Amino acid sequence: MIKYSKEVTAAKSQGRPIVALESTIISHGLPRPTNLEVAIEVEEIVRSHGAIPATIAIIDGEIFVGLEADQLIRIANDDNIVKASTRDLAIICATGKSAATTVAATSHIANLADIDVFATGGLGGVHRGHLYDESADLTELANTKIIVVCAGVKSILDVAGTLERLETLAIPVIGFKTSNFPGFYLTDSGFTIEHRVETVEEIARIWGLRHNLNTDTTAIIIANPVKNQMDLKLHNEILDSGLALATSGHVTGKDVTPFLLEHFHTTSKGESLRVNIEIIKANSKLAAEIACAL
Numbered sequence: 001m002i003k004y005s006k007e008v009t010a011a012k013s014q015g016r017p018i019v020a021l022e023s024t025i026i027s028h029g030l031p032r033p034t035n036l037e038v039a040i041e042v043e044e045i046v047r048s049h050g051a052i053p054a055t056i057a058i059i060d061g062e063i064f065v066g067l068e069a070d071q072l073i074r075i076a077n078d079d080n081i082v083k084a085s086t087r088d089l090a091i092i093c094a095t096g097k098s099a100a101t102t103v104a105a106t107s108h109i110a111n112l113a114d115i116d117v118f119a120t121g122g123l124g125g126v127h128r129g130h131l132y133d134e135s136a137d138l139t140e141l142a143n144t145k146i147i148v149v150c151a152g153v154k155s156i157l158d159v160a161g162t163l164e165r166l167e168t169l170a171i172p173v174i175g176f177k178t179s180n181f182p183g184f185y186l187t188d189s190g191f192t193i194e195h196r197v198e199t200v201e202e203i204a205r206i207w208g209l210r211h212n213l214n215t216d217t218t219a220i221i222i223a224n225p226v227k228n229q230m231d232l233k234l235h236n237e238i239l240d241s242g243l244a245l246a247t248s249g250h251v252t253g254k255d256v257t258p259f260l261l262e263h264f265h266t267t268s269k270g271e272s273l274r275v276n277i278e279i280i281k282a283n284s285k286l287a288a289e290i291a292c293a294l
Contacts, residue, residue, distance in 0.1 A: 001093075001248055004054075007065025007100060011052035012114075017044045017291035020065075020110035020118040020146075023057040025280060027081045029098035029121070030260065030273070031265070036076035042284045046119075049288035056106045058084060061096035067114045085136045090232055104140035106264040107219065116207070116294055117147045119287035123161030123221070123282045125153040127256060128243070129286055142169035143218035147207065149222045149287040152182035152189055152280045153203070156239060156260040159189045166221070173221045174203070176286065182225035182256060185235055185264070185275050193223060200286070204293040224286050230275050231269070238267045266286065 002273045004012065011018050015044050026039045043053035054066040057075050064071060075081055075098075084092050084099035086108045092099045101109060103120050125136025141148065153162045163181065166173055173181065175193040183189030197203055203222060210216035242263035246250075266270040 002063045002065055002109070004113075005064065007052055007067055008054045008066030017117075017288070017294065018054050018115045019284065019291050020052045020106055020113075020115045021053055021055040021284065022045070022103060022106040022118075022120050023055055023067075023075050023100035024083050024102050024106075025121055026055075026076050028080075028083055029261070030276065031079065034273070034277070036073060038280065039072055039076060042119075042280055044113040045281055045284045046288045047188040047284055050292040051117075051288035054110070054113070055283075056101050056109050058089070058092050058097070058099040058101065060098055061093045062108055063089070063093065065109065065115070087114045087136065089269060090125070091192060092115050103137040103148070104135070105216045107137075107140055107144045107146050111144045111146055115146075117149070117287050117291040119149045119280070121150065121276060121283065122152060122154040123148070123150050123162075125157040125159070126165055128156070128158045134162075138162070138165050138169060138171075141171050142222070143217070144219050145216050146219045147203065147287075147290060148219050149224055149283045149290065151177075151283065152223050153182050153184065154184050154257065154261070155183035155189065155235065156242070156257065156264075159183060159191055164189055169218065171221060172206075173223060176203075176222050178223065178225050180225070182223050184279070185226070185230040186232065187225040187227075187229040193261045200289045200293040203290050207294060220272070222286070223281055224291070226275055226279050226282065227279050228275070228278060230271055234268060234271065238264055238272075241267070265289070 045054040124137040180188040
């Protein structure tokens with residue numbers, strides 16, 4: 001069911017630390033050719049910090065944990081690549097299609113592959129103005145034992161509502177060298193975090209104690225704020241105009257997030273792209289350090 005790249009196969013046989021990476025950011029999150037350049041660089045960052053990268057995707061109906069160079073190029077450049085969440089995995093595989101995996105699907109597959117650490121940009125969450133419209137990322141992380149390194153939830157979402165859901169689902173949120181919950185493009189979303197750590201060794205101890213206390217049935221979210229955030233005034237102006245355009249254009253459901261992210265990209269003249277790239281690089285570095293500490 002799951003196939004591994006040569007590098008990941010060797011790492012598993014040698015007991016080396018591995019970091020899972022999502023592929024949706026490559027296929028749908030970044031423009032070409034930047035997407036492939038960043039994907040290659042992120043994998044190198046993981047390697048340079050002592051771990052092995054395992055970018056996850058589905059190609060022609062087969063799940064791959066770790067991609068060879070030609071497969072990475074295909075995910076970056078093939079217009080027929082769709083996004084797959086956990087619910088889509090069996091369907092995509094059975095029909096022989098190719099897909100990039102979301103946070104939810106990547107977490108699920110990484111867990112099946114016994115990979116404990118996953119680096120991503122930002123989590124999905126509760127949508128603004130729609131209490132019952134929330135990302136499958138949340139329910140998947142409530143049932144998957146994995147450490148997820150992220151820059152909080154995307155600021156286009158309902159941050160307060162998302163934090164409430166994470167609490168209800170018993171998913172720990174831990175700030176890495178911060179007591180403020182990051183808002184993806186922003187270092188501080190305006191909400192505080194109850195728990196904070198200063199070192200990856202502390203994260204490793206928490207991971208081990210959760211197992212001993214039988215509280216390790218959910219993910220752990222490590223919130224790692226971006227160092228050089230987007231200009232706050234510019235961010236708020238773009239967010240407000242994007243939400244207004246989405247409403248007037250009757251953009252709803254799963255189309256809202258990509259619509260707003262694209263609006264940020266075009267309106268900010270590359271500023272949001274700069275921050276997005278900085279986020280995934282920093283999170284990959286931290287994830288590799290955590291994987292080595294476990």
